[in-house]
Amino acid sequence: MNTGSYAAQAVYLDYNATAPMRPEALRATRDALQAVGNASSIHDHGRDAAGRVDRARQQVADLLNCSRGELIFTSGATEANNLALHATYASQGSIVTSAVEHPAVLETARALTAEAPGSLMILPVDGEGKIDYGAFKAEVEQRGAALVSIMLANNETGVVTDLAPITEVAHSVGALVHTDATQYVGRLPLDLEDLDVDLLSLSAHKFGGPQGVGALYIRRGTPLPQRPLVFGGGHERGWRAGTLNVPGIVGLGAAAEAAHSELDAEASRIGKLRDLLEGEILAQLPGSYVNGVGSTRLPGVSSVTFPGCPADALLTSMPDIAVSDGSACSAGAPTPSHVLLAMGLGREAADSTLRFSLGYATTEQEIRKAIDATVRAVTHVRAVMDAPGHP
Numbered sequence: 043m044n045t046g047s048y049a050a051q052a053v054y055l056d057y058n059a060t061a062p063m064r065p066e067a068l069r070a071t072r073d074a075l076q077a078v079g080n081a082s083s084i085h086d087h088g089r090d091a092a093g094r095v096d097r098a099r100q101q102v103a104d105l106l107n108c109s110r111g112e113l114i115f116t117s118g119a120t121e122a123n124n125l126a127l128h129a130t131y132a133s134q135g136s137i138v139t140s141a142v143e144h145p146a147v148l149e150t151a152r153a154l155t156a157e158a159p160g161s162l163m164i165l166p167v168d169g170e171g172k173i174d175y176g177a178f179k180a181e182v183e184q185r186g187a188a189l190v191s192i193m194l195a196n197n198e199t200g201v202v203t204d205l206a207p208i209t210e211v212a213h214s215v216g217a218l219v220h221t222d223a224t225q226y227v228g229r230l231p232l233d234l235e236d237l238d239v240d241l242l243s244l245s246a247h248k249f250g251g252p253q254g255v256g257a258l259y260i261r262r263g264t265p266l267p268q269r270p271l272v273f274g275g276g277h278e279r280g281w282r283a284g285t286l287n288v289p290g291i292v293g294l295g296a297a298a299e300a301a302h303s304e305l306d307a308e309a310s311r312i313g314k315l316r317d318l319l320e321g322e323i324l325a326q327l328p329g330s331y332v333n334g335v336g337s338t339r340l341p342g343v344s345s346v347t348f349p350g351c352p353a354d355a356l357l358t359s360m361p362d363i364a365v366s367d368g369s370a371c372s373a374g375a376p377t378p379s380h381v382l383l384a385m386g387l388g389r390e391a392a393d394s395t396l397r398f399s400l401g402y403a404t405t406e407q408e409i410r411k412a413i414d415a416t417v418r419a420v421t422h423v424r425a426v427m428d429a430p431g432h433p
Contacts, residue, residue: 052364053362053363053408053415054364054408055364056364056366056397057248057342057400057401057404058198058200058343058397060248060253061250063247063250063293064296064402067251067294067300070293070295071252071292071293071296074094074289077094077288081094081286082275082285082286091286095286095292096110097292098291098296099113099115099291101294101296101298101299101302102257102298104298105232105302106233106234106259107233108234108235108259109262112262113258114257114258114278114281114282116255117255117287118246118253118255118256119222119243119248119256120146120256122243122257123146123243124146124150125270125281126191126220126243126258127150127154127191127220128150128154128269129266130188130220130266131188132188135161135187136160136161136187137151137154137161137162137163137187137190138163138165138181138189138190138212139151139162139165139190140165140166140193141166142171142196142198142201142385143191144193144197144222147222148380151191163181163182163185165192166384167385168385169385170335170336170337171196171201171384172201172203172337173203173208175207175208182211182212182217183214183215186216187217189217190208190209190219191220191221193223193225195223195225195226195339195340195343196225196334196381198381198382198397199345200225200340201338202226202230202337202338202339202340203221205221205237205238205239206238209237209238213238219240219241220239220240220241220243221242221243223243223244224244224245224248224256225248225343227248227249228248228301228305229249229301229305229309229342230341231306234259234261240260240266241258241259243257243258244256244257246294246297246298249297249401250297250301250401251290251294252290252294252297255287255290255293268281270282270283304402308402309341310341312342313341315342315400315406316341316344316400318410319344319409319413323346323413323417327416327421329348329349330347332344332346333346333382333385334385342399343399344397344399346395346398347387347391347394348420348423349390349391349394350394352393352394353367353393353396356416356420356423357396359419362415363415363416365396365412366399367395367396379392382395396416
C-alpha cells in the first residue's frame with residue numbers, strides 16, 4: 043500500500059498507532075474542507091455543515107447500533123476517556139479499572155482519586171492479559187464502586203475482554219460501566235444493544251478516519267450529571283463546548299460507514315494474515331513467542347517477544363517495516379510497557395517485544411516482506427549480541 047512518499051518501499055504494520063485514511067474518508071474530509079460554514083450558524087452554509095455532521099453521527103450510530111443522540115463528538119478517544127471518567131466519578135464512590143488500560147484511563151483515574159487513593163482499585167491480569175472475573179466480583183461486591191472502566195481490546199496485545207460478566211456485576215452494585223473501545227470499533231462487529239455498557243470511547247484514526255476526532259457514547263437514560271471538560275458555547279448538548287470539527291467528523295462518519303460494510307470480510311482476511319505472520323516468525327525464530335496468544339484477540343494485532351533482542355535494535359535493523367516497540371501513545375517513555383509487565387514479563391523481555399498491527403489495506407505480499415525482514419533483523423541482532431566482546 044502507498045501511504046506517502048516513503049511508503050512506496052515500506053510496509054506499514056502500525057495500525058494500532060494510526061491507520062491510513064480510507065479512500066472514502068479522505069474524499070469526504072476533502073469535500074468538507076472545501077465547504078464553508080459553522081455547524082451552529084442558521085444560514086444556508088451553516089445548515090449544510092450541520093447536515094453533514096448529522097449524517098456522520100448517523101453513520102457512527104449505525105456502526106455501533108445505537109441512537110445518534112447518544113453520541114458526543116470529541117477530539118479523540120483520549121478526550122472521550124477523560125470526559126467519561128470525569129463525568130462519572132463521585133468523590134464518595136470508587137473507580138475500578140485494570141492494570142493494562144491505556145494511560146488515558148489509568149492516568150485520569152489516578153488524577154481524579156489523588157486525594158482519596160483508596161478509592162481507586164486497579165485489577166491485575168494473568169499471563170494472557172485476562173482479568174480474574176471471580177476476584178473482580180468478590181472485590182466489587184465487598185467494596186462497591188461508582189464506575190468500572192475496562193477496555194474492550196488492548197492496544198498492545200489485542201487481547202479482547204469479555205465484558206458481559208463485568209457489566210452484570212457492576213450494574214448489580216449500582217456502578218456505571220465505561221469501556222475504552224478505541225482498538226475494537228471498526229475492526230470487529232459491535233452491538234451496543236448487546237454490550238450493555240453505559241459509556242464507550244472511540245477514535246476515528248484507528249479504523250481509517252482522520253486524526254483528531256472521536257466520540258463518546260453515553261447510553262440514553264444513564265443517571266449522569268453533566269460535567270463537561272470544556273466550557274463556553276454549549277455545543278454537543280452542553281457536553282463539549284467549541285466549534286465542531288466538521289471535516290474531521292465527516293471523515294469519521296465516512297470511515298465508520300466504510301468499515302461497517304466490510305467488517306466481517308476484513309476481520310477474516312486480516313486474521314489469516316496475522317496467523318501467517320505469527321506462524322512463520324515462530325517457525326523461523328526459535329525462542330520467540332506471542333503475548334496473549336491464549337486469549338481471544340483482535341484479528342490484526344500481534345505482540346511478539348524476541349528474547350535477547352532489544353526492540354530498538356530490531357527497529358533499527360528493519361527500517362522498511364513500520365512496527366512499534368509498544369504503544370505509540372507512550373513513545374519515548376523510559377520504562378518498558380506497563381501492559382507487558384502487568385502480564386508477568388520481566389523488563390528485559392518487555393524491552394524485546396515488537397507489536398505488529400495489521401489493517402484493512404494490508405496485503406499478503408506485505409506480510410511476507412515483513413516476515414523476511416523480521417527474521418533477518420532478529421538473526422542479525424542475535425549475532426551481534428552474541429559476538430565476543432559485546433557487553
